[in-house]
Amino acid sequence: MEFKMNTDYSLLNSNNFDLFLAPRVGKLTEIFSRHLDAVDDDRAINIVDFGTNDGRNIFPFLKIMIEQIRCRSTKRDINVVLNDLPTNDFNELSKNAEAFQKDMNDQCLYVMINPGNAYRRCLPRSSIDLGTCTFILQWVSRSVKLKNQLLYFPDHMVSDLEKSEITCLAANDWKSFIQSRSWEMKKGAIIHVGIPTACKDFFQICSSTFYQLFQKGVISKEELQNTTIPMYHFRSETDIKAPFKDIDKEIDVKLLDLSTRKLRHYENKDIVDCVRSWMYHSMMDGLCQTRNNDEANDICESFFDDLKVHLSDRKWLDFEMFDVIFQKL
Ligand SMILES: C[S@@+](CC[C@H](N)C(=O)[O-])C[C@H]1O[C@@H](n2cnc3c(N)ncnc32)[C@H](O)[C@@H]1O
Numbered sequence: 001m002e003f004k005m006n007t008d009y010s011l012l013n014s015n016n017f018d019l020f021l022a023p024r025v026g027k028l029t030e031i032f033s034r035h036l037d038a039v040d041d042d043r044a045i046n047i048v049d050f051g052t053n054d055g056r057n058i059f060p061f062l063k064i065m066i067e068q069i070r071c072r073s074t075k076r077d078i079n080v081v082l083n084d085l086p087t088n089d090f091n092e093l094s095k096n097a098e099a100f101q102k103d104m105n106d107q108c109l110y111v112m113i114n115p116g117n118a119y120r121r122c123l124p125r126s127s128i129d130l131g132t133c134t135f136i137l138q139w140v141s142r143s144v145k146l147k148n149q150l151l152y153f154p155d156h157m158v159s160d161l162e163k164s165e166i167t168c169l170a171a172n173d174w175k176s177f178i179q180s181r182s183w184e185m186k187k188g189a190i191i192h193v194g195i196p197t198a199c200k201d202f203f204q205i206c207s208s209t210f211y212q213l214f215q216k217g218v219i220s221k222e223e224l225q226n227t228t229i230p231m232y233h234f235r236s237e238t239d240i241k242a243p244f245k246d247i248d249k250e251i252d253v254k255l256l257d258l259s260t261r262k263l264r265h266y267e268n269k270d271i272v273d274c275v276r277s278w279m280y281h282s283m284m285d286g287l288c289q290t291r292n293n294d295e296a297n298d299i300c301e302s303f304f305d306d307l308k309v310h311l312s313d314r315k316w317l318d319f320e321m322f323d324v325i326f327q328k329l
Helices: 016-038 059-072 090-104 160-184 200-215 221-226 237-245 271-287 293-310
Strands: 045-050 078-084 109-115 128-134 185-197 253-265 317-328
Touching: 016 059, 016 128, 016 185, 016 253, 016 317, 045 059, 059 078, 059 090, 078 090, 090 109, 128 160, 160 185, 160 237, 160 253, 160 317, 185 253, 200 221, 200 293, 221 271, 237 253, 237 317, 271 293
Parallel strands: 045 078, 045 128, 078 109, 128 185
Antiparallel strands: 185 317, 253 317
16 A cells, blocks of 8 residues: 655644653653663663654654653764655655754764654664553554445445454554554563544545536546545444454553544645545555546546535544553553
8 A cells, every 4th residue: 555645744844842752741751761770671661652753743742751850861873763654755764853952962873764654663672661652553454345435434435344344453553553562672671652533524524525526527436435544433442442452462452541532634724635635545546547647636636626515614633542551550
C-alpha cells in the first residue's frame, strides 16, 4: 500500500502537540522520572517517536523529556529516534531533526531517523526507555476494499463481511504494535499512544460526498470500490484493553493508564485543506488504478470542492482521543 501524507500536513496541523500530548506531559514526566530513577546502568537513554511525520509536533515534548534526563546526568548519551513509514518525506524530517539538534546544543544528544512500519519491530530488543506514538493507530496496515464507502463507518451501506474484515485488521494491528514494542522496550520503560476515535458524522459526510460522484457519473462503480482510505476510527475501550489481557512471552507489558478526552480538531482552520493533507494520496492511489494522474487529481479536486460545501457550517470537528500508557514488566 502506497500510503503517505501531503508535505503540508505538519504545517496545517502544527498545534498537534498542544492538542494531543501537552495535556499528558505531567503524567508522563512523573512515570518517566520513576523509570529514570530506577535505571541502574549508564547505558544511553533511548526515546522514540513512531509516525513522527516531519518531527515538528514531537520536538516540544522531546525537549521536556531531555530536561528530565539532564537533571540527573549531564553526560549520559541520549538517542532520539524518529520513525515513520518509508514513504514519508524524510528530507523535511532530516532538516527539522538537524535544526532540533542544533537548538538543543547538547554534545551527548544523537538524533536518528528510522524508516519502518510501527506494526512491526523497528528497533533492537530492550532498547527503548520512552516511546510516543500520536495519531497513527487510526491508519490500518493495508487497504480494505469497501464497496460504497470512502472512509469506513459502521451501520450504513457496509456489509457484515466488510465490517468484520476491517475490525479484525484494526484489532490485529493494535496487537502487533504492542507485541513489537514489548520486544523493543527496556524493563520499566513506558510508551504513550494517542488513538483518535468517533467522529462518525464526518466520516459519513466524506463517504456520501464521494458516493455522489458515482451517482453523478463522475466515477464508475469500480472506482468507487477501488478508492478507500485505510482508516479505522472506531475502537472502544474494550478493544484497547484486549491485547493486555494476553500477557505472555510476546506481550510482556502492562496497561498503566487509559483515559479518554474530547477534542476539537481544526478549530480556526480551513477544515478541508487540513483533511486533504491526509486523504489525498490514498484517494489518488485508488483512482490511478483506472485514471491517469491529471484525471485522478481533477476528481479529487471536485470531491474537495463538494466537501467544502457539505462542511460549510462546521467550525471544527469533534472527536475523542484515547490516551494509553503501557509499561514493560
Ligand atoms: C496523522 S500523522 C501524525 C503525525 C504526528 N505523529 C502528529 O501527531 O502530528 C500520521 C503519521 O503516521 C505515519 N504512519 C502511518 N502508519 C504508520 C505505520 N504503520 N508506521 C509508522 N508510521 C506510520 C504517517 O506516515 C504519518 O506521518
